[in-house]
Amino acid sequence: MNKYIARAGAASRRKADELTANGNVKVNGKAILTPGYDVKEGDIVEVNGRRLSPESRSVYYVLNKPKGYITSVSDERGRPTVMDLVGDVEERIFPVGRLDSETTGLLIMTNDGDFAYRMTHPHHEVWKVYRAKVSGVLSRERLAALRRGVDIGGYTTAPAEVQIVRQGQRSVLVEIRIREGKNRQIRKMFAAVGNKVLELERTAIGDVRLYNLKQGHYRKMKREEIDSLMKS
Numbered sequence: 001m002n003k004y005i006a007r008a009g010a011a012s013r014r015k016a017d018e019l020t021a022n023g024n025v026k027v028n029g030k031a032i033l034t035p036g037y038d039v040k041e042g043d044i045v046e047v048n049g050r051r052l053s054p055e056s057r058s059v060y061y062v063l064n065k066p067k068g069y070i071t072s073v074s075d076e077r078g079r080p081t082v083m084d085l086v087g088d089v090e091e092r093i094f095p096v097g098r099l100d101s102e103t104t105g106l107l108i109m110t111n112d113g114d115f116a117y118r119m120t121h122p123h124h125e126v127w128k129v130y131r132a133k134v135s136g137v138l139s140r141e142r143l144a145a146l147r148r149g150v151d152i153g154g155y156t157t158a159p160a161e162v163q164i165v166r167q168g169q170r171s172v173l174v175e176i177r178i179r180e181g182k183n184r185q186i187r188k189m190f191a192a193v194g195n196k197v198l199e200l201e202r203t204a205i206g207d208v209r210l211y212n213l214k215q216g217h218y219r220k221m222k223r224e225e226i227d228s229l230m231k232s
Contacts, residue, residue, distance in 0.1 A: 001025065001032065004039040006113015008052035011094065013117035016047075024048050058112040059091050060221040064213045065107045071098040082107060085216055096120065100184055105130070105202035106210050108221070119229065125179040126232040129204040130186050131165070132174045134195040138164060142193040146176070152188035160189070171198060206232055 005016035005025070017035045019025050025032050026046045027039070039045060045052045063082060065071070070081045073094050082095055086109060096108040096116045110116060118124055143164075149157045161177040172195075176186060187197045203210055207228040213219055 001037040001039060001045075002035050003114070004045060005047060005052065006117065008045075008047075008092070008113075010047045010050070010052055010092070010113075012096075012113050012120060014120065016113070019047055057091070058115070059089070059093065059110060060112065060115070060226055061086065061089070061093065061109045061218045062208060062210070062213065062221055063095075063107045063109055063218040064210050064215045065099055065104055066215040067102055067104055070101055071095045071107065082109070086218055089218075097181060098183075099202060100187075103200045103202065104215060105200075106205055106208065107202075108205065108208070109218070115226075115230070120181070124232065126206040126229060127177050127179055127204070128181065128202060129175065129177050131201045131203055132176060132186060132190065132197050133171055133199040134174060134190050134197050135171055136195050137167065138172050138174065138193075138195065142195065145193050146189060150189055150192040152182065152185065152192055155182065157182070157185065157189055175203075205229070 001020055002013040002016035005011055005019070006013045010016070011019060020032060020035045023031045023033060024047060027037065027043050063085060065082055068080060069085065070079050072081050073083055075081050086093060091111045093109045093111045094116070096110060096119050099105065099107055108119070119126070143162055146160055146162045149159055157178070158180055163175045165173040165175055178185065182188070186200060190197050208221065208225045
């Protein structure tokens with residue numbers, strides 16, 4: 001069931017399991033609570049009342065997300081989502097992973113649920129690169145703490161690569177590379193050492209970069225970029 005839902009571009013395989021367990025998936029009009037259900041030819045599958053049909057072509061895009069957009073397919077509070085920025089894409093794509101509304105930068109979007117599942121699985125340790133403008137000064141002690149891992153509330157982060165790009169009088173521009181993807185992880189890491197993140201941009205995921213892509217714009221991913229992420 002989760003593979004069918006993923007191929008239809010409705011959700012990642014992990015999210016599909018949640019939808020099934022919560023009774024949001026119906027087959028031939030009846031709720032199916034078993035993620036392992038084998039969809040048969042002729043079955044009519046609905047998710048949240050919408051009938052699905054698997055996409056025949058997988059597509060992959062890089063979006064440069066601006067501030068103020070929610071990384072979600074929809075928002076019950078009516079806030080703008082990243083879907084508003086890709087409205088002319090014919091396929092039913094969805095975001096892979098998340099960036100909080102105030103974070104800008106690289107977001108991958110696709111209709112390939114298997115790809116999304118692999119990209120968001122904890123064992124998929126691909127580098128994610130961010131540029132952060134943080135308040136104050138980053139001392140040697142604070143840099144050392146970030147590089148070896150810090151407690152962000154019951155979880156100690158893995159070692160990060162951190163480099164100072166430019167030190168100002170009241171703030172510092174930092175490039176930080178991590179392999180994890182906990183909720184608001186970068187912001188929590190700097191808070192743990194006493195610095196507040198003022199601006200945050202994701203500039204790369206593995207070998208995939210923004211290059212000159214403007215905020216609010218998107219481009220198709222290159223085949224070598226997709227292959228590189230899958231090999232990771």
